[in-house]
Amino acid sequence: MFFSQAGARPQMWEVSPSEHKKWVEVFKACDEDNKGYLSREDFKVAVVMLFGYKPSKIEADSVMSSVDPNTSGILLEGFLNIVRQKKEVQLYWNEIRHIFTAFDRHYRGYLTLEDFTKAFRQVAPKLPERIILEVFREVDQDSDGHVSFKDFEYAMNYGQKDPRKRLCLAPGSVNSASS
Structure with a gap:
């Protein structure tokens, strides 16, 4: 992921x-x-x-x-x-919330593919469009075209085996x- x-x-x-x-x-x-x-x-x-x-x-x-x-x-x-x-967990959660809020430029409480694309264009301008689309689809757990904070939070913590990193x-x- x-x-x-x-x-x-x-x-x-x-x-x-x-x-x-x-x-x-x-x-x-x-x-x-x-x-x-x-x-x-x-x-x-x-x-x-x-x-x-x-x-x-x-x-x-x-x-x-x-x-x-x-x-x-x-x-x-x-x-x-x-x-x-x-x-540490509290600080990490705040950091994830801050990142999500930075992506959510329209303050809707969810992210669209357009939000993802704009954010990735700023931080990784040479990243291929297909990778951005792949990431978005992977994070959009219910495939509704919107990434909720819960989906985003899950993606940020995916694969964490060390409990201190959850x-x-x-x-x-x-x-x-x-x-």
């Missing part, structure tokens, strides 16, 4: 000292009774504080399944790894990404 060959990958993101400090402070604030770990409920509160949403049962189950059986919850190091991964933290990805 074109996008996977083009190397659409999230970049490794360096955590600033102030960001790291904030994450540690959130961990400590959510660690009720200073146990040294976050319980399931503590983790949910920490995610709300850092990301502004309550994690789903699936996400919480995934994270808790990655916990060492010898501990009763998520230790600071594990929490920092999870937060780093979530932040757009979403799917169940079990915290487990495999932190091992």
Whole structure:
């Protein structure tokens, strides 16, 4: 597939000292009774504080399944790894959204072949028309002549085997990404 060959990958993101400090402070604030770990409920509160949403049962189950059986919850190091991964995913999603918006010059919420052609003409003027058409057809999952953000997002993530390079933290990805 074109996008996977083009190397659409999230970049490794360096955590600033102030960001790291904030994450540690959130961990400590959510660690009720200073146990040294976050319980399931503590983790949910920490995610709300850092990301502004309550994690789903699936996400919480995934994270808790990655916990060492010898501990009763998520230790600071594990929490920092999870937060780093979530932040990288968030930044990558924003990057994909930005690219889609740049292609969607008429603000319709979908891309046409004309949008693709104009965008490719700007970044790769010598690319043959047949390649642009082939890419468009491949990305247009339902063959309706429109590429939705969902189609575009899927194409940008196609073939990603490393969970840290997927757009979403799917169940079990915290487990495999932190091992």
